Amino acid sequence: MRLAIALPFLVMVVIGLGLSSEKANAELLPNNVFVMEGFGFAVTDEFIQNSQIDLLFTTGDQVGSSIKLLVEDGFVSLNDEDFTITELTGSVLREGRFIRLSGNLESSVGDPASFSVFGKLIQNSDEGSVYSFTGRITERGIPNKIIYTSKISEVVSTIPDILIDKTTGALLKEPRENEVMVRILKGSFEQSMIGTYLQGLGARAEIRQGIDGQHSALTYFAPERLTVTPGLTITFVNEDIVSHKIVSGKRDTNSRGLGNLVPDGIIDSGEILPGETWSFTVERIGFIFLFDPNYPWMSMDITSFSDLNPDILSPAPGPRRSMN
Numbered sequence: 001m002r003l004a005i006a007l008p009f010l011v012m013v014v015i016g017l018g019l020s021s022e023k024a025n026a027e028l029l030p031n032n033v034f035v036m037e038g039f040g041f042a043v044t045d046e047f048i049q050n051s052q053i054d055l056l057f058t059t060g061d062q063v064g065s066s067i068k069l070l071v072e073d074g075f076v077s078l079n080d081e082d083f084t085i086t087e088l089t090g091s092v093l094r095e096g097r098f099i100r101l102s103g104n105l106e107s108s109v110g111d112p113a114s115f116s117v118f119g120k121l122i123q124n125s126d127e128g129s130v131y132s133f134t135g136r137i138t139e140r141g142i143p144n145k146i147i148y149t150s151k152i153s154e155v156v157s158t159i160p161d162i163l164i165d166k167t168t169g170a171l172l173k174e175p176r177e178n179e180v181m182v183r184i185l186k187g188s189f190e191q192s193m194i195g196t197y198l199q200g201l202g203a204r205a206e207i208r209q210g211i212d213g214q215h216s217a218l219t220y221f222a223p224e225r226l227t228v229t230p231g232l233t234i235t236f237v238n239e240d241i242v243s244h245k246i247v248s249g250k251r252d253t254n255s256r257g258l259g260n261l262v263p264d265g266i267i268d269s270g271e272i273l274p275g276e277t278w279s280f281t282v283e284r285i286g287f288i289f290l291f292d293p294n295y296p297w298m299s300m301d302i303t304s305f306s307d308l309n310p311d312i313l314s315p316a317p318g319p320r321r322s323m324n
Contacts, residue, residue, distance in 0.1 A: 027129040028096040028152065030062040033305050035287075038150030042078050042137060052077045052251070053133075053148055054287055055085070056155075056305060059092065067092040069099075072305065073286035076105055076115060076137065078144065080262075082250070083107050083137075088115065097121050099131060099152075105139075113139035117146065128153030155227050155303055179233040179279075180226065182300070184272070188220040189242045189295055220298040227303045228282055234302070235279040238272045244292050245269055246278065251289065261291050261299070 028034065036055040041048055055074035059067050071088035088103035102116035117135030133148040226234070238244055248267035251260065267290065269278045282288070282304045291299035 027124050027154070028059065028067065028092045028099075029154075030059050030067050032059050033057075033155040034059070034152055035155055035303055036074075036150050036152045038133065038148035040133075040146060040148035042144040042146045044142060044144055049079045049144070050077075051079075051146055051148070053150065055088070056286060056303065058305075065093065065095050069101075071101070071103070073284075077250075078137070078139070081107060083113055083115075083139070086112075096129070099133075101135075105137070107139065111140060113137055117148070119148075119150070122149075127151075155305055178231060179235055180228065182226070182234060182236050183222040184236055184238045184240050184244050184298075185220055185222055186239045186241065188240050188298055189244070220295075221300045224300045225302075226300070227305070229306060230282055230284055230304055232304075233279050233281045235277050236269070236272060237277050238274055241274055243271045243273050244298070245271060245294060246290050247293055248288055248290055261293070261296050263293060 034057055036053065036057065038053040040051050040053075042051040043049075053074070053076050055071050057069050057071045057074075059069045061067070069090050069092060071085050071090075074085050074088075076083045076085075083105035086104045086106045088101060088105075090099060090101035090103075092099055098121070099119040100117075101119075103114075105113040105115050107113060115135070115137045117133040119131040119133040122130045122132055129152050131150050131152060133146070133150055135146050137144050137146050228234070236244075236246060246267070246269040247263045249261055249263040251262075267280055267288070269280070272278045282302070285304050285306055288302040288304065289299065290302065
């Protein structure tokens with residue numbers, strides 16, 4: 001009698017596990033492109049340092065319950081020192097429940113470092129998945145235990161075809177071939193961030209709830225995030241009543257709040273007068289963080305990746321890294 005009662009219960013448990021497994025796989029799919037953004041700490045016996053990780057990676061075919069992945073570009077930072085990726089590979093395990101990464105990094109002065117982390121899925125959402133990572137980075141012979149909370153999201157096309165004024169419906173400007181337009185919105189110069197963390201979260205939620213492309217008071221660029229391919233030209237149109245300047249750089253993970261943005265000297269628009277435009281061409285895959293140094297609340301992220309195809313992880317001539 002007990003066996004008769006237990007068997008249906010076990011069947012329900014097995015079915016439930018199967019459904020949970022399918023849900024975990026809903027985000028990290030094979031043969032796709034993803035962005036990982038994470039913040040945390042690097043810990044030694046003497047110090048605790050702020051750390052940041054930003055990776056652009058591709059996934060290969062699924063074999064059993066695992067998917068191999070290859071990091072195409074990215075960096076890991078310890079306080080104000082950046083380590084670029086020289087070779088970093090890994091696997092998505094157990095239908096997306098776990099992620100393993102390991103490989104080598106290089107500091108800004110050419111010093112090598114080893115890197116390995118293991119991540120566990122915390123929660124999926126429509127915007128992506130949140131993972132917790134623990135592991136180790138060893139630089140100059142010093143091992144650091146690292147702990148990250150990271151968001152992983154699929155890279156999708158966000159390139160608008162044309163620019164239309166949502167109020168009048170008028171065509172503002174039609175971009176040329178291989179060009180995307182970004183509007184610097186009127187009034188951006190006098191806007192600033194919400195004062196408290198909780199207020200900021202609420203304000204960001206209001207932006208996401210915008211309808212038909214309307215922009216809230218905290219939107220400064222339209223669009224404010226882009227996914228592109230190398231070779232595309234991005235043109236900024238200054239609709240504001242003051243001049244603006246667009247530079248590339250990074251967020252300073254050793255600090256918090258506005259003003260902790262560091263130009264890298266790679267992209268610099270100079271002065272963009274009201275009504276004028278400025279353009280630059282994306283030349284490589286990876287991440288581009290842009291901001292206005294005079295109005296540091298104005299920032300946007302650009303992710304650049306090559307066209308994805310079924311053979312993206314197949315060996316090819318040249319310096320491309322192997323996943324074997």
